[in-house]
Amino acid sequence: MLTAKKIYTQIERITTDIIRTGLCDDQNFPSIRKYSDEIEEVGVNTYDNNIFLKSIPYKDMYLELCTKRTFNIKMIDGALIQMQYRFRKNKIESHRLAFFPAPDLEIFQNEPDFYLEDEIYSDILDKRVVSVPLRFDFDDGKDSYGKKISRPIIHPVSHLTIGQYKNCRIPVSSALTPYQFLKFVIMNFYNTAYTSYSSHFAEYKDCFDTTLYLEEKEIVNVCTPVYKK
Template structure:
């Protein structure tokens, strides 16, 4: 049991809707939005993502446009990707959220500090701005979250087919009882990382219902992928 590519694209669109409802503005990398494949990520990013150098990994992602969504207010990025097996069925999913490792300011704010404005400068100072961001003061703590679904790498109990990683360079791998979609993942991120905006959004009954129903789009897995023993373990699940 798995989900279809069409479902990924539908829920990717709904994921953006959640961000818009909470007034979390973003820049979309349009070319990757037409594909949503894991293979869209550059080899340079993939290589560095396994190293213990979060700042450099983030820098490469920004420079290579290795993201689908860039959150404008804080520079955090979302990545979404799937792969197909020989039968054209999804066998692998990867969604990731990378918090910016340093304090971010907008390009307009950067120019303002130089007593300039974007109307007269345009993109002339954008390279210097990007360099300043990459060299900015590091935050004391940063959060990264990654969701993986991999039929090939599944080992019952040891390596769940569907799971969430929180943080870098650790063995945290929390089982998930269903196959997450981009909408599920973004709902999880805004609930726990953009908590203040989520809390305010929950006052609106329309958003409240959209959020609470967002996980019902996930595909519950059968015993082939999620065994009886795995169901006895601690895991993330949703109630309809």
């Protein structure tokens, strides 16, 4: 069973692996907070979820995230990666796994020749690339009235939001582990680097249970890996 301690260990190891590849520019290592006998959170001490509630342009939100150091990993191109988990009685209750690309590539604009010589940056420097943030959110909790927050299709337990669209909640079959999330990000947005460094990353086979509602299986959804035990 995946516990807060195991998730903490995964994030710590994966952060170290990314640093070794040279893809990481800055980082905050994870911590575990215990709020009661029932609740534990894994994240970094700088998290401030109020940032996501503000109605501000993406560039301003990104700059605030950088200023407050609200990230686990800052990639070499400025993209921010966040991983936050909440467990209740050793069972996952929620997570926020986010990828926020830099609104511009100032770091490359200042020294373009240096980066153009290294093929691992080819995906990042492609002029056709459009910066689009994404989040994998999971919420299996209840509101103040004791009613489940999730609802079939309207608010899936696990879902993917693309581009900060308020009502974009693409159903995902389960919660994601840190390993699944980081592999998804690096494979899709840093593919050349992934091809070169995939062997540098520790592999984790543990995964969370499926949480899709029946109605969500009948529409387009994202299926997370299921490993044979």
